[in-house]
Amino acid sequence: MALRRRKKGGHELPETEAPSLNSLMDIITIILVYLIKMFASNPLDVQDPSLHLPISSSIESPDETPVVMITGAKRREPDGRFAPDTPTIVVDDNVITQLDTNTYRVPDKLKEKNFVIAPLKRELQKIRKGQGATASIMGGEGFSGKITIVADGDTPYRVLSDVLVTCGVAGFDEFKFAIVKEAG
Amino acid sequence: MAREKRRGGRQGDSKIPEPDLLPIMNIILVLILAMLTMAAFVPLGVITTKAPKLSGGGRASSQQQPQDDKPKLSLTIFMVQEGYNLSMFGKTYKAPKDNPEAKAFIPKRDENGEQVYDFEALRKKLVEVKEKNPEEEQVTVLAHDDALYSSVISTMDAIRLTDDKKPMFPMVAFGAGIF
Numbered sequence: 001m002a003l004r005r006r007k008k009g010g011h012e013l014p015e016t017e018a019p020s021l022n023s024l025m026d027i028i029t030i031i032l033v034y035l036i037k038m039f040a041s042n043p044l045d046v047q048d049p050s051l052h053l054p055i056s057s058s059i060e061s062p063d064e065t066p067v068v069m070i071t072g073a074k075r076r077e078p079d080g081r082f083a084p085d086t087p088t089i090v091v092d093d094n095v096i097t098q099l100d101t102n103t104y105r106v107p108d109k110l111k112e113k114n115f116v117i118a119p120l121k122r123e124l125q126k127i128r129k130g131q132g133a134t135a136s137i138m139g140g141e142g143f144s145g146k147i148t149i150v151a152d153g154d155t156p157y158r159v160l161s162d163v164l165v166t167c168g169v170a171g172f173d174e175f176k177f178a179i180v181k182e183a184g
Numbered sequence: 185m186a187r188e189k190r191r192g193g194r195q196g197d198s199k200i201p202e203p204d205l206l207p208i209m210n211i212i213l214v215l216i217l218a219m220l221t222m223a224a225f226v227p228l229g230v231i232t233t234k235a236p237k238l239s240g241g242g243r244a245s246s247q248q249q250p251q252d253d254k255p256k257l258s259l260t261i262f263m264v265q266e267g268y269n270l271s272m273f274g275k276t277y278k279a280p281k282d283n284p285e286a287k288a289f290i291p292k293r294d295e296n297g298e299q300v301y302d303f304e305a306l307r308k309k310l311v312e313v314k315e316k317n318p319e320e321e322q323v324t325v326l327a328h329d330d331a332l333y334s335s336v337i338s339t340m341d342a343i344r345l346t347d348d349k350k351p352m353f354p355m356v357a358f359g360a361g362i363f
Contacts, residue, residue, distance in 0.1 A: 032219075053226075152333065158329040
């Protein structure tokens with residue numbers, strides 16, 4: 001209709017071609033693939049707002065292992081302020097126990113002799129069995145004994161030592177302590 | 185030109201119209217934005233330590249004994265409330281008795297009004313120890329109950345590498361329940 005009108009009036013405008021989106025699509029697809037690969041290749045994902053990892057000069061990269069997480073007592077709110085939180089021990093996204101907020105300790109009723117945290121030991125033994133069973137079906141190296149400890153920087157040593165002893169009792173003897181790599 | 189072709193196409197060869205890529209572009213852009221906001225651009229790493237293997241029988245321990253009966257270093261670092269104490273060759277190094285102000289072998293230092301562990305002094309001391317015992321790689325860390333995980337990690341950094349990033353005592357073991 002508009003075209004006809006323009007033709008009748010005699011003022012014919014040059015026809016503009018629609019811009020080709022192919023090259024833009026290529027760029028965006030490459031960015032998307034890069035981001036997906038980045039997400040897939042990082043085995044350690046720390047999103048908990050109460051976790052503030054310590055800084056270290058280590059340059060070692062994380063491995064694909066089971067993760068024991070000890071969250072912190074202060075949660076960073078979206079507005080940047082800190083709010084009190086309950087420190088929690090989590091294994092691969094399963095909550096194992098919450099720590100006593102007054103004493104910052106593992107509740108005594110959960111502990112066996114020699115610092116062992118009973119529910120944590122059970123969960124780790126389950127993971128160990130699972131790794132063995134998977135290896136027997138799929139092949140591969142099976143149980144490696146490696147475990148990653150992701151703990152808040154303000155976690156006291158009494159909690160850390162309980163967790164380490166429990167990991168050791170469950171058969172995990174190679175600890176990988178998660179840190180934030182030092183700049184430079 | 186294209187219109188003419190299309191017109192002609194009705195009679196003869198038909199040309200497939202170009203797909204509209206704009207909705208796909210919109211979806212992908214939204215995906216990229218979502219991934220960028222989710223991505224935590226924090227370079228995460230790990231420090232690996234292996235728990236020492238316990239030998240139960242006398243045979244295993246006799247195999248581990250050095251042939252030349254050289255005394256073992258058995259380096260242990262105690263993170264006490266006041267700083268670091270060390271233990272080597274079975275002897276514990278605490279605060280010197282002739283200095284009543286010193287409360288640990290390597291006392292804490294003041295940083296902006298806060299008492300912090302002196303990681304650099306510990307590293308310097310351990311460099312001296314390593315020079316005299318170059319074959320030793322193992323160290324045990326024992327910390328008091330309230331020592332923070334961040335201090336333990338910084339202590340491990342001071343133990344594992346020299347200033348010029350050469351390995352010093354890379355095998356760090358932990359003890360529990362001493363303090």
